[in-house]
Amino acid sequence: MSTRNRPLSLQSLRAFEAVARRLSFRLAGEELFLTQSAISRQIKGLEEELGAVVFQRDTRQVTLTAAGLTLQRAVQPLLERLDGAVRQIRSAGARPRVAITTFASFATLWLIPRLEAFQRRHPALDIRIAAHDTLHDMDDPDIDMALRYCHPDDAPPGALLLFGEVLAPVVSPWYLERARRGEIAALDQPVDLAGHTLLEVEGLYLGSSPYRSWEHWLAARGLQALQPRSWVHLNYDHQRVQAAQASQGVVLARLPLVADMLARGELVEPFGPAGRDAVPYGYWLILASGAVQRPEVQQLRDWVAEQAAPVRQALGEHAP
Incomplete structure (x- = not known):
């Protein structure tokens, strides 16, 4: 040769x-x-x-x-x-482990706050989370499960829909109370946003990005010419939610990711259900082909699906 x-x-x-x-x-x-x-x-x-x-x-x-x-x-x-x-x-002879890939805001706002409950139920199982906005190849042997956000047409065969996407303006309850007392501009109807700071996504992603912009939400209500008092642009959804919690402005939030905060009263919807927009995207659970049969992966899959049910109920969605 x-x-x-x-x-x-x-x-x-x-x-x-x-x-x-x-x-x-x-x-x-x-x-x-x-x-x-x-x-x-x-x-x-x-x-x-x-x-x-x-x-x-x-x-x-x-x-x-x-x-x-x-x-x-x-x-x-x-x-x-x-x-x-x-x-x-x-590591085959070591403790069982499940490796998850997802995007940073989903990990921060939805997955991590819930993980303690899973760990109490399965204390011998280790979890590894790779949280970033780069999509992993599902053939990567380091990945067992992906929690992704995409249009139904882009979801691979076998993907489980956890819940759909709903967007709505939210603020901290203290911020809304100040508006009601007249300490800051009123916030009773969408046109009142002209007197407030809007928290916007910096560098909107392709695909779902038009729906997640204030421009799209305002245009849907005939307010395409509205300009707020000021803008604050932030890279990640969890940063914008944190800014809203700190009463720094109004965020167009992804309601599935803040459903728990709304239920606890940590955030509120100033315009109620009228401020909600359902968009044709969803949150999906995908298993790597080589991990499907592993019992620890099935345990985590079932638990994530269980955790998703109350979110669907809060959004008024039916079970997939």
Whole structure:
């Protein structure tokens, strides 16, 4: 077999991935506990096997060539998946664990406040939550369950709808009381928003974003020309909810995420049910194909579905 037809060595691919990520032979060597010259030899051997140069080197910097970029796009997820599988195998004899991926505001406002109840019921089960707005590949061996927000057409087969999306203005009860006493502008009807600070999403996401903007909510009520006293833009929903709790303005809240706060009186809807907008998106539970049969994953799935039922009831939704 010629050099260019045989499989690439894992060691050289790891050296390549480290250099490509750090753009430094020295830092890659420190990460892999190899000398810089050893890293250089690995890369040279890789380039000979590929028949292509993967790095452009000069005295001050290292950059990826076109071939290097192509290889990096293939190698990086491959190694991440391999390392995840190894971690899963090594932990097979340890305590059972369920790894969840979801977006930050869902974790902060809905999932984490409820987890203590699940842990009391299943004290021997460990939970790992990766909360960020990057969608994980459900084939990733590090992921067992995803809690996602999407349009029904984008939900994969087998996904469980937890509840739909409903948006409405909410404020703190102290803020509303001040408005009723005349200490700040009135807040009795949507047109009164002109006298208040509106808490808006910074960098609205594609897809569902138009529905979650104040612009859309106001236009639906014939108030597209309304301008508030001021705007405060925040990146995440949980930040906007926290600002509303601190009486810093009015937030167009995702009611499924604040249903408990509304029930406890920590937030209130100044316009009542008339201020609510149902939108064609929902919150879905998705299981990784390799995790479906594991009893601990089924336990968490059933518990999440159980927790979702009161939210659906609060929103006036029927069971899926």
